[in-house]
Amino acid sequence: MSPKNCMVAQSGGPTVAINASLAGVIDGVMRSDMYDTVYGSLNGITGILNNDLTNLSELMQQNSEYLDRLKVTPAMYLGSCRYKLPNYLDDDSSYVFIFKQFETYHIDAFFYIGGNDSMDTVLKLSEYGKKIGSPVRIVGIPKTIDNDLCETDHTPGFGSAAKYIASSLLEIAHDTFIYAVKSVTIVEIMGRDAGWLTAASALARNGYNTAPHLIYLPEVPFDKEDFLLDVKRMLFERNNVIVAVSEGIRDASGNYISASESSVDTFGHSQLSGAGKTLEFLVKEKLGVKVRSVEVNVLQRCAAHLASKTDLDEAFTLGQKAVALSEEGVTASMVTIRRISDSPYEIAYEHAEIRHIANEAKSIPREWINDAGNDVTQPLIDYLSPLILGEVPVKYENGIPVYMDVSHLAKHQ
């Protein structure tokens, strides 16, 4: 009897949890009675097209510490891609080759860990597979710091990014409060269309820290005059005003509040930068007060040294769950999280049809944002709070974190 193998790939932008899901898939296959080997496709779906595959089962046998180390390693161990599959009705050549590869490697199930665009790939592969009567199960595993996937309560990677944002905002508050002079600090946070991550800055508020004092999200049209009035009012109450702002804020006409020129990526998204800088200039010009902007950099999506334990544990379990579902014959689906209660925090792992997820995006409900559109409300805090709980012990060597060796990603360079 020929072996039954699995294949897994990662795609889209980095998160801290995407390798935890990979570790969950590997662990699921290792524990499976049905599956033999799990192969990794390097750089997303393009690894299958370029025959750039790696034997992950073998890798794990080399060192018993690798699975735990993989779980805490940031970004993608297998690399990523931004490749968009063509519609197979227009051009099915890549589909033909991908499913031929599945046959060659005796692949019974393919797992794709990614965000919105990656779920588009899952949908297309599922539809083509159904059309040709392929037995290969195709299951998506969600990840995105943006938390904007439908049908799942939240996405792996978001909780860790939210923990990083909340902790960093608190540390920036300590950095800001030291001077007894009026000042405005504008913190720009990632999130093109949804404000989930910017909203998480509210979790920095504790017994003594009231920052951020204002929060602006893409879900509410941004008005410069209202913003200046908000800041003026806050400056009347206190010396140091800290503002959290999403990179994706737009005016009532839908134009981004951004100083820089915009370009468009392969998926048609505008590339943004500069909302924070734009508001910094605005405050300087109109209010004449000391002002700085802080663009929280790529570390918000890759600072694995500050991951949420809740997040990594869920990401790992979703990887295991995807394997278990494929064993039951589930395909054309994505594993999901359903929330049962906020407090005590309780969830269930489920799955949903991929056609309800791909190319859809989930925004923050308007009622979870205050009427003035400059802060969040309690239900949003209640939703966010459990996701950042728990810390993950990272090993250090020579003073820096120990992650998985990713030199294989440079092998063709």
Next chain:
Amino acid sequence: MSPKNCMVAQSGGPTVAINASLAGVIDGVMRSDMYDTVYGSLNGITGILNNDLTNLSELMQQNSEYLDRLKVTPAMYLGSCRYKLPNYLDDDSSYVFIFKQFETYHIDAFFYIGGNDSMDTVLKLSEYGKKIGSPVRIVGIPKTIDNDLCETDHTPGFGSAAKYIASSLLEIAHDTFIYAVKSVTIVEIMGRDAGWLTAASALARNGYNTAPHLIYLPEVPFDKEDFLLDVKRMLFERNNVIVAVSEGIRDASGNYISASESSVDTFGHSQLSGAGKTLEFLVKEKLGVKVRSVEVNVLQRCAAHLASKTDLDEAFTLGQKAVALSEEGVTASMVTIRRISDSPYEIAYEHAEIRHIANEAKSIPREWINDAGNDVTQPLIDYLSPLILGEVPVKYENGIPVYMDVSHLAKHQ
């Protein structure tokens, strides 16, 4: 007999270790047979002028966890200031008032924790005190992420910032290596006149990570043509080139490589931003390759969740040492660290006359930078390596770090 008390203040820019030195001073006074109470002056020397003082001995009696919590709290618990004392020959009114306050509070020793500008204050108070025959001992305790103070092997705050830079650079490398396309990532790191912190990015190199591939420091004149050739050569060897660059790089004429206009702070320093952005535009224009710049933000000086244990322990010990020296009658001095050996790492705590330190700055020796001026040499690595060793357990509550309540800094707001 009247009590013998101490006073302590903090000044300059934030670091992760400046409260560890404050904790060391408090601990030193609490253990002292000579001293009774330690007062904190809020917002540097201006707290004495405004009679804005707090009883730190009382604070520590409120909760036995406070000393440990203070040790890991970022920025200044007592707040900071950028106030520059006038020359007392021109205007001695503030000096008269400060020494009157010392009498009122029975102050026997004054400790000032800060960087270069703060040591200027220590020098001036020492000189004035000597002139009027005051018995008050004035002792400086160094701190600066810039590591540019003379007479001490290194400065508290630097090791933690260096650990943050090295760890972050490694995480940015993981974030960068995922795409199999040519790209340049420019990471801009703090350091106006000295490149110590930018040099610490080299500690991110481990068994598999060779980034940063190029390092540019203020100690070597920056040449745009040489830079473009360096990047082109590196792009030939690998896909993803990561460049670490100091905010303070200058051309051969001494002009900052910066896109933004410069302004001048109260100490006459140019305010910088934009070296990374400038080089990003340059690479985009001249090489036409995918490029991004990452300005490592204020977290490099306040991310206490990733402090170096070596750094915080040394900062604490220097605080204790300052108290012990003052008991011996030492004044007009700064506590210092002398390195005995790199490996095993061994140091001695000493002190030096403040007149040799104030208004001087320590750059990286030219021989610790390679001939091409685009990387560091082994002696610099050997010097830096021990400073980032060890991690500090920070407590978390509700998913964010537990630091000292600093709401008193807002009390006048």
